[in-house]
Amino acid sequence: MSEQSLANQLGWSITTLDYLDDLVCKINAVSNSYEALVGGLSASNYVSEMLEPLALMSRQFCEQADDLAAHVKSEHVEYIERQKQAVLQQMRDL
Amino acid sequence: MVSSMKNKSHNSKITEVFFKVYTGDYSEEGYNKGFADRGNGRPQQGWGVFKINPLNFFWKFGESADSFNRHYRHGYLDRQRVENEVYKESTSSAVSSLADKVENSGVKLEGKSMGVGQDSYQNQLRLIRHARNELQTFRRHLRQLVENYQQQIRAAESSGYMQNMIEPLRSRCSKFDQKVYELDRLISQHDNLIEDHENRIVHLMNNANG
Numbered sequence: 001m002s003e004q005s006l007a008n009q010l011g012w013s014i015t016t017l018d019y020l021d022d023l024v025c026k027i028n029a030v031s032n033s034y035e036a037l038v039g040g041l042s043a044s045n046y047v048s049e050m051l052e053p054l055a056l057m058s059r060q061f062c063e064q065a066d067d068l069a070a071h072v073k074s075e076h077v078e079y080i081e082r083q084k085q086a087v088l089q090q091m092r093d094l
Numbered sequence: 095m096v097s098s099m100k101n102k103s104h105n106s107k108i109t110e111v112f113f114k115v116y117t118g119d120y121s122e123e124g125y126n127k128g129f130a131d132r133g134n135g136r137p138q139q140g141w142g143v144f145k146i147n148p149l150n151f152f153w154k155f156g157e158s159a160d161s162f163n164r165h166y167r168h169g170y171l172d173r174q175r176v177e178n179e180v181y182k183e184s185t186s187s188a189v190s191s192l193a194d195k196v197e198n199s200g201v202k203l204e205g206k207s208m209g210v211g212q213d214s215y216q217n218q219l220r221l222i223r224h225a226r227n228e229l230q231t232f233r234r235h236l237r238q239l240v241e242n243y244q245q246q247i248r249a250a251e252s253s254g255y256m257q258n259m260i261e262p263l264r265s266r267c268s269k270f271d272q273k274v275y276e277l278d279r280l281i282s283q284h285d286n287l288i289e290d291h292e293n294r295i296v297h298l299m300n301n302a303n304g
Contacts, residue, residue: 008253009250012246012249012250012253015246016243016246019239019242019243019246020243022239023235023236023239023243026232026235026236026239027232030228030229030232033225033228034225034228034229037221037222037224037225040221041218041221041222044214044217044218044221046218047172047175047294047295049168049171050291050294053287054287054288054291057284057287060280061277061280061281061284064273064276064277064280065277067273068270068273068274068277071269071270071273072270075266075269075270076263076266076270079259079262079263079266080263083259
């Protein structure tokens with residue numbers, strides 16, 4: 001495989017990993033923000049029967065968002081990272 | 095023209111009644127009745143079931159009575175909250191006494207807004223609207239990032255490199271798409287619920303101000 005092709009593949013891996021990292025960061029930020037909303041409303045004497053479903057929704061969201069973040073890390077980031085390392089090794093061997 | 099508009103309005107009313115009977119959802123009627131009863135100084139009552147459509151005595155009676163009574167209590171309670179100014183924007187006692195002291199000492203305060211309590215409608219609305227915006231922004235980012243990721247995979251495929259990794263990545267991606275879809279659907283459901291909360295706070299706020 002040519003050096004240029006390997007360089008392209010390495011570039012592809014880095015860009016893709018950046019997209020996925022960005023996704024995980026945004027998921028975490030929104031989960032935190034959701035929790036902060038419930039905390040903020042609870043501190044501001046929010047209508048109690050409306051606070052409970054919001055707290056439940058926040059937990060639901062965090063669980064599902066965490067699940068997506070874990071899936072991205074274990075199934076995609078790790079896999080592409082392995083490919084990146086393989087490409088780097090091939091470049092070193094040239 | 096006028097008669098066609100009347101027909102349309104008549105038809106939509108029939109559809110509305112039919113839908114109500116079919117679903118047995120009397121939450122709006124229950125809430126309004128509870129709110130009005132408390133406003134008129136009537137004691138809380140459990141006769142709401144007699145206000146539902148007679149057809150619902152035979153169809154979905156449990157759901158109809160339950161939705162009416164549950165929301166009747168919410169409406170009744172909300173009216174009490176309005177009467178007792180539970181969430182009315184106000185200065186807290188500690189801040190008020192501090193404000194009095196400052197005023198007595200001759201130092202002028204820059205308006206009462208600095209003393210607005212944390213328990214104001216405005217504060218709650220701000221928090222809720224901020225959360226809705228964040229969720230919507232995240233939703234847009236999520237779609238964009240998924241699109242970017244798919245484009246990356248297509249780009250790798252068309253460039254003909256990493257052939258051995260594209261197929262496994264594709265199969266991983268179908269699971270990823272499913273999870274993103276579920277999260278997107280959850281956000282949409284939550285947004286609807288948060289919008290209901292927002293409307294309810296606005297309703298309380300208008301009544302408190304009125």
